Amino acid sequence: MLELNGAEFAGRIGKKTPNVHAYMSGKKSPGKKVLLSALRHAFEWDVTPVAEVEPVGNVVKSFPTNPGVYCLYDSSGSAIYTGQATNLKQEMSLALQRKMNFPVRLGPSLSKKAHPKYKVVATYIAAYEVPSRRVRHNLEALLLRAFPNQSHNNKLGRFQ
Numbered sequence: 001m002l003e004l005n006g007a008e009f010a011g012r013i014g015k016k017t018p019n020v021h022a023y024m025s026g027k028k029s030p031g032k033k034v035l036l037s038a039l040r041h042a043f044e045w046d047v048t049p050v051a052e053v054e055p056v057g058n059v060v061k062s063f064p065t066n067p068g069v070y071c072l073y074d075s076s077g078s079a080i081y082t083g084q085a086t087n088l089k090q091e092m093s094l095a096l097q098r099k100m101n102f103p104v105r106l107g108p109s110l111s112k113k114a115h116p117k118y119k120v121v122a123t124y125i126a127a128y129e130v131p132s133r134r135v136r137h138n139l140e141a142l143l144l145r146a147f148p149n150q151s152h153n154n155k156l157g158r159f160q
Helices: 006-013 017-025 032-043 088-097 133-146
Strands: 048-055 068-073 079-085 104-106 111-113 124-129
Touching: 006 017, 006 032, 068 088, 068 133, 079 088, 079 133, 088 124
Parallel strands: none
Antiparallel strands: 048 124, 068 079, 068 124, 104 111
């Protein structure tokens, strides 16, 4: 079980330490806005792994319909696409059907295929449930920066 001191708890719920001490001691009563904001902050950073660099195969069918962030990798482990979704299962199915925006050399002959679909090139997938819209956006933006020369996403995004 996780135990937090007063300052850590205040940080976790996005409130100032003196105010949290006042609420806890009964000297001050938190209003509805404070309570809702504290709950939102407390669970905002939850990130739950769904698939961590697993073969694409049929794993997408078992994905939840919850929001999250995902990354597609080619057979060498290079990131080829990173995205966020309000429905992981649906978005992953759509993403694998999209055409890549860059040409790729495939197979033993290294023949150049103009713009194959991601399902042709994607070998591995990583996906995480992320309930917070802001955290999803920031995590996607961070991943796009972590793979600057690998992922060929058109959208780089800004941190919120």
